[in-house]
Amino acid sequence: MDFNDTPQEAAFRTKARAWLAQHVKPRDPDAIAANVLGERESAEVIQQAKDWQTLKFDEGWACLTWPKEYGGQGLGRLEAVVWGQEEARFDTPPNIYSIGHGMLGPTIMAHGSDEQKAKYLRDMARGQVVWCQLFSEPDAGSDLAGLRTSAVRDGSDWVLNGQKIWSTGAHFSDWGMIVTRSDPNAAKHAGLTYFIVDMRAKGIEIRPIKQINGGQGFNEVFFSDVRVPDANRLGGVGDGWRVAITTLMNERVAIGAGGGAGRFRDLLKLAQQARRNGRPAIEDSAVRQKLADFYIKSKGLQFTSYRTLSALSRGATPGPEGSIGKAIGAPMGQEMAHFALELQGAMGGADDGGVVPQEALWQGMYLGTPGLRIAGGTDEILKNIIAERVLRLPPEIRVDKDKPFREIPTGSVK
Amino acid sequence: MNLEFSEDQQFVQQTARDFLTKHAGLDICRGVLESADAALDPALWKGAAEMGWLGAVIPEEHGGAGLGYLELVLIAEEIGRSLAPIPFSSSVALCTEAILAYGSDAQKQQWLPRLAAGDAIGTFALAEGPGETDADSVTVRFADGKLRGTKLPVLDGEAVGVAVVVAQGERGPVLALVDLGAAGVTRTRITSFDPSRSLAKIEFEDTPAERLGAADGGAERVAALLDRAAVVIGFEQLGGATRAMELTREFALGRYAFGRPIASFQAIKHRFADLYAKIEIARSNGYYAAWALSSGSDELPLAACSFRAAASDAFETAAQEMIQIYGGVGFTWEYDCHLFYRRARWLAASIGSASAWRDMLVTRLVARQGDGSSPHDD
Numbered sequence: 024m025d026f027n028d029t030p031q032e033a034a035f036r037t038k039a040r041a042w043l044a045q046h047v048k049p050r051d052p053d054a055i056a057a058n059v060l061g062e063r064e065s066a067e068v069i070q071q072a073k074d075w076q077t078l079k080f081d082e083g084w085a086c087l088t089w090p091k092e093y094g095g096q097g098l099g100r101l102e103a104v105v106w107g108q109e110e111a112r113f114d115t116p117p118n119i120y121s122i123g124h125g126m127l128g129p130t131i132m133a134h135g136s137d138e139q140k141a142k143y144l145r146d147m148a149r150g151q152v153v154w155c156q157l158f159s160e161p162d163a164g165s166d167l168a169g170l171r172t173s174a175v176r177d178g179s180d181w182v183l184n185g186q187k188i189w190s191t192g193a194h195f196s197d198w199g200m201i202v203t204r205s206d207p208n209a210a211k212h213a214g215l216t217y218f219i220v221d222m223r224a225k226g227i228e229i230r231p232i233k234q235i236n237g238g239q240g241f242n243e244v245f246f247s248d249v250r251v252p253d254a255n256r257l258g259g260v261g262d263g264w265r266v267a268i269t270t271l272m273n274e275r276v277a278i279g280a281g282g283g284a285g286r287f288r289d290l291l292k293l294a295q296q297a298r299r300n301g302r303p304a305i306e307d308s309a310v311r312q313k314l315a316d317f318y319i320k321s322k323g324l325q326f327t328s329y330r331t332l333s334a335l336s337r338g339a340t341p342g343p344e345g346s347i348g349k350a351i352g353a354p355m356g357q358e359m360a361h362f363a364l365e366l367q368g369a370m371g372g373a374d375d376g377g378v379v380p381q382e383a384l385w386q387g388m389y390l391g392t393p394g395l396r397i398a399g400g401t402d403e404i405l406k407n408i409i410a411e412r413v414l415r416l417p418p419e420i421r422v423d424k425d426k427p428f429r430e431i432p433t434g435s436v437k
Numbered sequence: 438m439n440l441e442f443s444e445d446q447q448f449v450q451q452t453a454r455d456f457l458t459k460h461a462g463l464d465i466c467r468g469v470l471e472s473a474d475a476a477l478d479p480a481l482w483k484g485a486a487e488m489g490w491l492g493a494v495i496p497e498e499h500g501g502a503g504l505g506y507l508e509l510v511l512i513a514e515e516i517g518r519s520l521a522p523i524p525f526s527s528s529v530a531l532c533t534e535a536i537l538a539y540g541s542d543a544q545k546q547q548w549l550p551r552l553a554a555g556d557a558i559g560t561f562a563l564a565e566g567p568g569e570t571d572a573d574s575v576t577v578r579f580a581d582g583k584l585r586g587t588k589l590p591v592l593d594g595e596a597v598g599v600a601v602v603v604a605q606g607e608r609g610p611v612l613a614l615v616d617l618g619a620a621g622v623t624r625t626r627i628t629s630f631d632p633s634r635s636l637a638k639i640e641f642e643d644t645p646a647e648r649l650g651a652a653d654g655g656a657e658r659v660a661a662l663l664d665r666a667a668v669v670i671g672f673e674q675l676g677g678a679t680r681a682m683e684l685t686r687e688f689a690l691g692r693y694a695f696g697r698p699i700a701s702f703q704a705i706k707h708r709f710a711d712l713y714a715k716i717e718i719a720r721s722n723g724y725y726a727a728w729a730l731s732s733g734s735d736e737l738p739l740a741a742c743s744f745r746a747a748a749s750d751a752f753e754t755a756a757q758e759m760i761q762i763y764g765g766v767g768f769t770w771e772y773d774c775h776l777f778y779r780r781a782r783w784l785a786a787s788i789g790s791a792s793a794w795r796d797m798l799v800t801r802l803v804a805r806q807g808d809g810s811s812p813h814d815d
């Protein structure tokens with residue numbers, strides 16, 4: 024049991040820091056906005072992000088945990104943590120690769136053919152191409168296996184028709200990974216097939232969706248007779264569910280705690296600056312209790328993820344335990360933001376970075392965190408996963424199993 | 438970074454679990470709880486001594502096993518799992534720790550071998566009535582080698598023979614070591630919320646005592662001692678919480694309503710998921726605190742506050758959920774749920790409430806701001 028760097032980790036940290044210092048400016052630790060992807064980034068920022076990734080790739084700092092043959096460095100998960108901690112100290116462009124590198128790359132590694140691995144992974148690591156995840160549909164979110172975008176075999180191609188939605192970054196992506204229904208007569212989970220699609224293929228239309236915070240990070244993606252070569256199929260025909268599960272398991276680890284956990288320092292500062300009952304709010308006992316709770320949870324999440332990574336670094340595959348980080352971290356982010364707005368009093372009803380404390384950081388978080396509680400598995404779905412897969416409690420009683428997909432009731436209120 | 442306990446440490450834990458499974462079923466806890474006068478299970482206490490647990494971190498020269506704190510916390514976790522009715526936390530985590538940290542050679546010679554062997558049972562007396570008692574405001578006086586005043590409640594007060602008492606000395610608070618068999622000690626049994634762990638009122642009337650450690654800096658010594666004890670006791674709480682959840686899970690899988698196991702209802706499953714997450718958050722804070730304690734890290738003051746508050750909350754929540762999920766039988770004397778409920782409360786009350794630790798955490802976080810952040814910040 025040792026939370027400190029091993030001698031190898033310490034040496035790696037020094038090396039990483041030195042390399043970073045050569046190429047980017049250190050970040051002001053008191054700066055508010057840090058390495059986060061804004062909503063609807065300009066083409067210029069996207070290009071900066073790509074160039075940064077390619078520089079890392081060229082100099083041996085990209086996709087550290089991936090095998091060397093796929094453009095990675097063959098390092099352990101803990102070295103990747105060290106790298107992440109160091110990179111966060113510097114003023115780097117936003118990361119536009121969490122879906123590709125965190126979820127889709129590992130899925131190709133697990134299920135792809137040798138040709139597919141050779142064709143896609145190295146380019147994905149190099150970063151001039153960006154990938155998106157085309158899973159959710161208007162009628163298939165939590166119940167992903169309810170998806171109905173169809174794939175019909177035609178010679179050496181498949182023809183895709185239907186609609187995906189909430190596809191983050193589709194508007195600046197070159198490739199997408201999509202789950203389709205290839206057999207509507209098979210049982211729900213048995214009739215799915217997984218593909219890699221070229222986002223510039225004929226018949227794909229991408230329409231941005233405006234979010235509650237005014238941003239436009241995600242999109243609707245329509246497929247009209249889009250031809251996908253069979254060579255782009257990932258895994259067997261009808262085996263798409265198994266492949267998708269790999270993506271989802273990696274997704275929870277990739278998303279991790281997110282949101283609030285890294286923001287405690289800012290909250291503490293706010294509590295010192297804001298006043299309550301004529302004194303600094305931090306002297307108020309109710310404020311102190313809440314602050315302590317947030318700190319304890321943040322630290323608990325951080326150390327829980329270290330425990331997971333420590334286990335993964337010894338060869339375990341990402342399991343359902345990874346769900347805890349998001350199950351706790353996402354709602355906590357919203358609670359922290361709400362609490363911070365409470366501390367601001369009347370200003371907590373404003374959203375003007377010019378007058379609101381800390382450049383309206385918490386206003387932004389309060390409008391952004393509801394999305395975190397939904398994306399990548401809602402709070403409720405994550406609790407189901409913890410209950411069923413970690414604690415092995417009985418699954419939900421289901422009315423949609425063992426029936427041909429076309430006989431399952433469906434419905435949605437528009 | 439390596440967040441695993443070593444194979445040797447895991448072996449110590451497994452040995453403890455095997456022993457306690459055999460010798461400390463919940464009937465043993467219930468036996469003490471229901472008895473009119475027992476304050477501990479003597480056979481189990483003897484067993485704990487023979488297993489080397491009472492002297493786990495006492496150096497071999499003083500009759501201990503010379504193990505480290507990572508071993509000690511794992512033993513504490515197992516004791517917590519079994520609800521063992523023995524004054525382990527008071528004697529080992531508090532009294533023994535105080536003597537190890539602040540005792541003179543003579544005091545160590547005199548007490549450590551007896552504590553390790555279980556012949557002496559110790560405690561730590563800080564509280565003086567309702568509310569949080571802090572070292573600076575204690576009223577028990579220590580002057581000219583004599584103690585005067587009242588401690589209430591004293592942890593495991595019916596079971597113990599020696600106490601480290603926080604008292605007001607000439608230059609502020611001091612620690613005083615007192616043999617409770619000495620003249621001028623009046624001990625009165627207090628009904629305990631968990632009668633398997635006793636409490637007492639102890640009045641000192643010019644009772645002979647020795648100072649433990651220097652005449653000044655007592656408040657800092659008390660704080661440091663409580664930090665260390667919080668880690669060990671936190672593991673006891675973690676063990677209790679985990680066991681309560683496991684038993685509740687077994688129950689929920691076997692209990693049927695509306696034609697299905699109650700464990701299949703989503704409302705129940707989500708309670709389990711929340712509880713599991715709460716316990717894991719406490720556990721992860723606990724590993725950090727245990728590492729800080731065992732490695733002498735500067736992180737201990739923050740880590741101890743975090744862990745103690747999380748562990749108290751986790752165990753109490755687990756025990757509350759246990760009764761709720763058992764339903765009516767959970768509210769009966771006959772079922773074991775109340776054993777957990779009582780122990781969780783007793784331990785949470787023992788060295789400062791969770792909210793007091795949270796408050797101290799914020800004080801320490803603010804103090805820490807100036808001199809930079811933790812090496813383990815995100």
Ligand SMILES: Cc1cc2nc3c(=O)[nH]c(=O)nc-3n(C[C@H](O)[C@H](O)[C@H](O)COP(=O)(O)OP(=O)(O)OC[C@H]3O[C@@H](n4cnc5c(N)ncnc54)[C@H](O)[C@@H]3O)c2cc1C
Nearest residue numbers: 156157158159164165189190191394397398399400401403
């Ligand atoms: C910011 C953001 C980014 C996203 N990015 C992507 C992306 O890049 N690619 C992609 O494919 N998708 C993406 N998504 C979609 C996301 O995965 C879905 O929104 C999510 O899975 C929920 O599905 P839904 O919106 O259809 O809600 P529904 O599934 O209809 O859920 C509605 C409510 O019902 C509850 N519910 C549903 N089923 C159960 C159950 N079994 N038990 C208890 N409660 C239940 C849910 O918890 C929720 O509260 C994104 C979403 C957001 C918000």
